[in-house]
Amino acid sequence: MRRSQDQRKAETRQRLLQAAGELIAERGVAGASVDALADAADRTSGAIYAHFGDKEGLLVALLDEWKDATGDAVRAEYEATDDEGARFAALWRNFVSPPPNASDAWVLLEHELWLYACRNERARSRVAARYDDARRALAQTLHASDGTSAEEVAALFIALMIGLEMQRRLDPDAITDETALAGLRALAHLRQPAENV
Amino acid sequence: MRRSQDQRKAETRQRLLQAAGELIAERGVAGASVDALADAADRTSGAIYAHFGDKEGLLVALLDEWKDATGDAVRAEYEATDDEGARFAALWRNFVSPPPNASDAWVLLEHELWLYACRNERARSRVAARYDDARRALAQTLHASDGTSAEEVAALFIALMIGLEMQRRLDPDAITDETALAGLRALAHLRQPAENV
DNA sequence: GTCTATAGATTGATAGAC
DNA sequence: GTCTATCAATCTATAGAC
Known part of the structure; x- marks a missing residue:
């Protein structure tokens, strides 16, 4: 069970980051609310706060993981x-x-x-x-x-x-x-x- | 009296536009609320709506009057x-x-x-x-x-x-x-x- | 034209169940 | 870790007095 829990956690994190990139490109940093960001990743705002602490934390994480493929x-x-x-x-x-x-x-x-x-x-x-x-x-x-x-x-x-x-x-x-x-x-x-x- | 009323109106408009430029540069379009924009121009939000209809109207007006000195x-x-x-x-x-x-x-x-x-x-x-x-x-x-x-x-x-x-x-x-x-x-x-x- | 007051919606963030 | 429910603050915009 540990395995699948970890998997889900990692998947959620990645979904949140990807959704953040897309939604912020579309609406801007200020225009993309925490709820909207969570929705776009098929999660709720609670997931964002659990993973990144606050909205700024999500943005900083986005910057860190952001590599040009x-x-x-x-x-x-x-x-x-x-x-x-x-x-x-x-x-x-x-x-x-x-x-x-x-x-x-x-x-x-x-x-x-x-x-x-x-x-x-x-x-x-x-x-x-x-x-x-x-x-x-x-x-x-x-x-x-x-x-x-x-x-x-x-x-x-x-x-x-x-x-x-x-x-x-x-x-x-x-x-x-x-x-x-x-x-x-x-x-x-x-x-x-x-x-x- | 007409004269001084017109003057005040024109001054208000200019103050609003200038304050908008400065505050938006500092906080961003979304970060500069209507109230904050009005405050920065020593007016209240009512003045903005009377002059420009809404926030977008203020921004469009700002773009129109925006010349490089x-x-x-x-x-x-x-x-x-x-x-x-x-x-x-x-x-x-x-x-x-x-x-x-x-x-x-x-x-x-x-x-x-x-x-x-x-x-x-x-x-x-x-x-x-x-x-x-x-x-x-x-x-x-x-x-x-x-x-x-x-x-x-x-x-x-x-x-x-x-x-x-x-x-x-x-x-x-x-x-x-x-x-x-x-x-x-x-x-x-x-x-x-x-x-x- | 400008103000005050306020409505109605949305925001970031927290608490507690699971 | 994730969700639901919710609070307090803030937002845009409107209404009405002057």
């Missing part, structure tokens, strides 16, 4: 070709049109939690670590060919893609794929100073 | 020099460390309202128009020297600065000014294809 897929797709254009196109495509499993609103969850982290000390270090991980992972994927710092380029790539996606989400016609790719290409070769301009 | 200052500072490095440094500086009048949290207001716009049809077109204005204004300031589309570069500049500021806000050491400037410089000259790589 996408990372590996992106890397594989990236390394499938040697052509720089195709590689950057893969990066961009995976960023703007989220992978099969994730909801279309996953980017909203990123912004939701970033905003939350800006106002909550406990959350900030976790989200900061998440961005640090993202930079490192991307830097490793890019494995900077030349003298440029790979992490520097990774930070710029991430920044550009986030900012472009923000604009595109408001107006899909505002940002073309060509613009995005031209931007990534330019950033990839920022080592050379503005010599022949 | 900074635009002109940035442009003046930009054109004060011919040196590209100094120009981009001025752009970046004005973006990350907001001007005298604005609160340090003004960027949070941007994200707060962007997120709101992603979930609210009435708000989305307004925020989209705001970003379009920003692109146009920046494009005009940059007055693209060469064949590159000025609006394209403007979109990339804005995207990069937003994304870098997000990362820097979580961890000030993650993004150096040098990285930001190198990124802007690279984007400014994206016309040339990757020929001599």
Whole structure:
């Protein structure tokens, strides 16, 4: 019996975390009430308090367990070709049109939690670590060919893609794929100073 | 008497809008209650409903009246020099460390309202128009020297600065000014294809 | 137009049964 | 660990006096 109890407990925890991700992406941190979060996971609010203490505890746990399942897929797709254009196109495509499993609103969850982290000390270090991980992972994927710092380029790539996606989400016609790719290409070769301009 | 009544009305409206901007930046859209918004403007909730109908009306009005007072200052500072490095440094500086009048949290207001716009049809077109204005204004300031589309570069500049500021806000050491400037410089000259790589 | 007072719904969190 | 029931606080919005 111990076994099945533990299983149910673990399942509940996972259901709560997944439901939290989805519902918060849809309604926002403040818009997703404890009851609604529990409902979405087919549990009641009591389960949330038993597992995480309070709503903030759930959010912090969500941040801790929140890994990009996408990372590996992106890397594989990236390394499938040697052509720089195709590689950057893969990066961009995976960023703007989220992978099969994730909801279309996953980017909203990123912004939701970033905003939350800006106002909550406990959350900030976790989200900061998440961005640090993202930079490192991307830097490793890019494995900077030349003298440029790979992490520097990774930070710029991430920044550009986030900012472009923000604009595109408001107006899909505002940002073309060509613009995005031209931007990534330019950033990839920022080592050379503005010599022949 | 009509005169002073109108004056008070106009003043109240302005106070409500300004207080809304500040309080929402601090607590978020959902975190700033109607009563709290009214309090911050030294009025009561009744004033908000009389002026804007409901909370959403206040937010929409805030979006409509929301102009960057900074635009002109940035442009003046930009054109004060011919040196590209100094120009981009001025752009970046004005973006990350907001001007005298604005609160340090003004960027949070941007994200707060962007997120709101992603979930609210009435708000989305307004925020989209705001970003379009920003692109146009920046494009005009940059007055693209060469064949590159000025609006394209403007979109990339804005995207990069937003994304870098997000990362820097979580961890000030993650993004150096040098990285930001190198990124802007690279984007400014994206016309040339990757020929001599 | 602005206030006070209040209705009605919803919130985060707790208590106690199982 | 999970549920039901519930409290106190807070929320948006309305009604009516001035």
